[in-house]
Amino acid sequence: MKLIDGFDSNYRYILVAARRARQLQGGAPPVIDTHSRKPCRIAQDEIKAGKVKWVIPEVPASAAEVAGELLDQAMGES
Numbered sequence: 001m002k003l004i005d006g007f008d009s010n011y012r013y014i015l016v017a018a019r020r021a022r023q024l025q026g027g028a029p030p031v032i033d034t035h036s037r038k039p040c041r042i043a044q045d046e047i048k049a050g051k052v053k054w055v056i057p058e059v060p061a062s063a064a065e066v067a068g069e070l071l072d073q074a075m076g077e078s
Contacts, residue, residue: 016054017043
């Protein structure tokens, strides 16, 4: 299956579309004009139109990495 433009994986596309569909089911208004009434199709159309923005969150550092950085700062090392 071909990757959707702007996505690094088809899995991420499905996650974004599903989250947007849940918002639509919860009462959020569609941001595009569409003939569809199905939240999943509306979400896909919104993504295709470039109206849905998404961000990949940064992975938090492990506790060991944070502790090591704090120790380095306390010891005056950078």
